[in-house]
Amino acid sequence: MPVAQDIQINRGPFGVFRFPTQVRRSNQHSSPESASSHRDDDVALDPDLASQDQLGDGGDRHSITQDGSIVPVSEAQLPGKEQEPAALSITHVYGRLPSPLSDWYNTSEWWNMDELPDSESWWGESVSVNHIRDTPELQCQSSPPIQRPPNSITIPQDFEACPVAVSMDMQLQKQVIPADSSIPPKIDCNVPHDAVHLLKHYSSTVLRGLTPYRHSKTPWHILFIPYVKSCLAALTLGEEMDHASLTAFFGTLAVSASSLGCMSNSRKWTQQAETYKQQARHHVRLMLKTAYDVPKVSKYKSILMAILTMVQISSVSGTRDQTECYLLEAEKFIRVKGLNRRKSRKVRLLHHCYTFERLLHESTYPTITQSAHRLHVRRAIESSNASAYSLDSLSFRLTSCVDLDQQMQKFKDQQEGENDLHLQIPGIWLATLYPEIFGIPEIHLLLLSLVIRLERAKEDSEYAGAAGLKEFLGCAKAVEKGIHRLKRMSANVVVDASATTDKDCQGLLENLAQAMQLAVAIYFYRTIYNVEPDMLQDKVRGVRDCLLRFEATESETGYGSARLLWPATIAAKEAEDLKVRRTFRRWFTDWGRRSGLRSFPDALEDVERAWEEKRGTDAVEATETSILPDQAV
Numbered sequence: 001m002p003v004a005q006d007i008q009i010n011r012g013p014f015g016v017f018r019f020p021t022q023v024r025r026s027n028q029h030s031s032p033e034s035a036s037s038h039r040d041d042d043v044a045l046d047p048d049l050a051s052q053d054q055l056g057d058g059g060d061r062h063s064i065t066q067d068g069s070i071v072p073v074s075e076a077q078l079p080g081k082e083q084e085p086a087a088l089s090i091t092h093v094y095g096r097l098p099s100p101l102s103d104w105y106n107t108s109e110w111w112n113m114d115e116l117p118d119s120e121s122w123w124g125e126s127v128s129v130n131h132i133r134d135t136p137e138l139q140c141q142s143s144p145p146i147q148r149p150p151n152s153i154t155i156p157q158d159f160e161a162c163p164v165a166v167s168m169d170m171q172l173q174k175q176v177i178p179a180d181s182s183i184p185p186k187i188d189c190n191v192p193h194d195a196v197h198l199l200k201h202y203s204s205t206v207l208r209g210l211t212p213y214r215h216s217k218t219p220w221h222i223l224f225i226p227y228v229k230s231c232l233a234a235l236t237l238g239e240e241m242d243h244a245s246l247t248a249f250f251g252t253l254a255v256s257a258s259s260l261g262c263m264s265n266s267r268k269w270t271q272q273a274e275t276y277k278q279q280a281r282h283h284v285r286l287m288l289k290t291a292y293d294v295p296k297v298s299k300y301k302s303i304l305m306a307i308l309t310m311v312q313i314s315s316v317s318g319t320r321d322q323t324e325c326y327l328l329e330a331e332k333f334i335r336v337k338g339l340n341r342r343k344s345r346k347v348r349l350l351h352h353c354y355t356f357e358r359l360l361h362e363s364t365y366p367t368i369t370q371s372a373h374r375l376h377v378r379r380a381i382e383s384s385n386a387s388a389y390s391l392d393s394l395s396f397r398l399t400s401c402v403d404l405d406q407q408m409q410k411f412k413d414q415q416e417g418e419n420d421l422h423l424q425i426p427g428i429w430l431a432t433l434y435p436e437i438f439g440i441p442e443i444h445l446l447l448l449s450l451v452i453r454l455e456r457a458k459e460d461s462e463y464a465g466a467a468g469l470k471e472f473l474g475c476a477k478a479v480e481k482g483i484h485r486l487k488r489m490s491a492n493v494v495v496d497a498s499a500t501t502d503k504d505c506q507g508l509l510e511n512l513a514q515a516m517q518l519a520v521a522i523y524f525y526r527t528i529y530n531v532e533p534d535m536l537q538d539k540v541r542g543v544r545d546c547l548l549r550f551e552a553t554e555s556e557t558g559y560g561s562a563r564l565l566w567p568a569t570i571a572a573k574e575a576e577d578l579k580v581r582r583t584f585r586r587w588f589t590d591w592g593r594r595s596g597l598r599s600f601p602d603a604l605e606d607v608e609r610a611w612e613e614k615r616g617t618d619a620v621e622a623t624e625t626s627i628l629p630d631q632a633v
Helices: 020-026 033-037 047-051 100-103 119-124 170-173 197-208 219-236 243-264 266-290 302-317 320-340 345-364 374-383 404-409 416-419 434-438 440-460 466-488 504-529 532-556 561-572 578-595 599-632
Strands: 008-012 016-018 061-064 070-074 088-091 153-155
Touching: 047 266, 197 243, 197 320, 197 578, 219 302, 219 345, 243 266, 243 302, 243 578, 266 302, 302 345, 320 345, 320 374, 320 561, 345 434, 345 440, 345 561, 404 434, 404 466, 434 440, 440 466, 440 504, 466 504, 504 532, 504 561, 532 561, 532 578, 561 578, 561 599, 578 599
Parallel strands: none
Antiparallel strands: 008 016, 008 061, 061 070, 088 153
16 A cells, blocks of 8 residues: 555635645746646635635645544644554545634634623633744645545544544634744734723623613614724734824723722722723823824724713812813814714714713713813814804803793704704704613703803892893893793603613613703702802702612613703702702712712712711801800800
8 A cells, every 4th residue: 555645724714625736836937827726626625714715825735644634734644753544545535624713713703792701711722823833834744646536635543533523722823824924923912901801890780770771772782882892802913003093992991990990999990990090091092193184094983982981080079170171182173073074873872961960970070171181172173164053152152041941942054953052042953863872852951051040140249230241131031031941841752763672771761861861950049049048948859869760770771860960969969858868968878889889989978078077168158156155245
């Protein structure tokens, strides 16, 4: 029997086995026609292997050993070693070779968060790209050619016609990179070991508090989660990414790690959150340097998602000065690069997310309206060629409120709806997305915006005279009537019928709308009319009741808990009764622990600070009252 030779097998791009060793050596200077004749002799073993070959460069070489296993050429017998003559020529193969890698690389299933394994077990045996060696092509010793019929392959005698299970780890860690490959021999893989675990926590726990809806059509499910998943995939594959993508990626990990740190009181997760936050801040600084370049370095949506992610990080980490900084950067970017363009639904979703966060920030935390950063942003917008597209004031200035009732009933056109960024123009916009995103009608946010403008107008010298005061009081009266009208309006929120099928959600939406209406009223009377807190206690108790109803219906799931944070903060600051205060304190504490969001304990600190200031004010007033009779004597 002739001496057998060790056969190299090359996976081609179409799922076939070839014989590169002898063909390349004997036909090194042959013509294309002779090369094509060798290709006709290829044996198609399994069409499914084509999907595997698309993952590599199509040039992975394997050898069939005596025991019937397929190993990389680096583990085959090297030239000069003795081989036992055990070979058999067959004309076809009876079994199909399975494709263990094709299912694993099915990205539509692999990136499904519901089916991802635990991060420790998944990343515990991580794929080390440093195992990939830059090994030159190995060629076996030449031996006398064996006569074989066309379309046949020589394999060892003990090869059984059964599926061959090839270890995925062996293929990934021991594959041979050809010399002409464009893939570098070593890739610096910077995939965080806990990324999968943090993304699972973010999508399953953190997002639950941001939206009252149980469906997957919110901006976070449509935009942020898929975007961060694609960033994780790119990092895993060693691809280069822009700074906007890295900002969103590390920012999301920071938010999730911060949530885990608060929920478990773990110092490890808190430190990890700070690490990811610093990485995100590094990339966002580099991103903002080129955000306005032409041609653009990153996509508009990518940059805006990165900035909004930084807003979320600063909100949950308690750094409110940074929250305002990123909100101002988002405003500048939207007004300069976003309002003068055609706005897709995804772009409008991002604009709505910015406006919602901006209005809550302006009404919750006292800010310096003429700060250096605000003046810089305003000048940058005014000097840009796109400033004319902004239909609202850049500084929350109050506009005329004449016939506000009639203006509230008119319909806005598309340009007014899209380019009135801070909701200055009264009216109804049918294409608004606030109810669909946050479960809150736009009119609640419009009235909140008008109250903010009235508060700024109180400090404006323009309204100091008699004529200005008359105009101011007229606007205040019109806004007050609009707020009271909200109580008589239906709290039903119009959303896409396919967006929610759970009718229990309607009760949550009505509860949320009622809490917002009461909080807007409290905010109006305290900031515009400076009404004594004693006269607002019925509204404070009304918000307290909304929180209790939320606990009774959503105690296990917690959908939309963060959307009640603003009404609870506004009402709790004005609470006088000790029992009502204890209820608010318990609500902030419980939901801060359940959600892991630092926004809840930070809000409680603000509320308790307001209670302490009020206690000091009451003590001073009581002292002055006791002194007055003595002075009279």
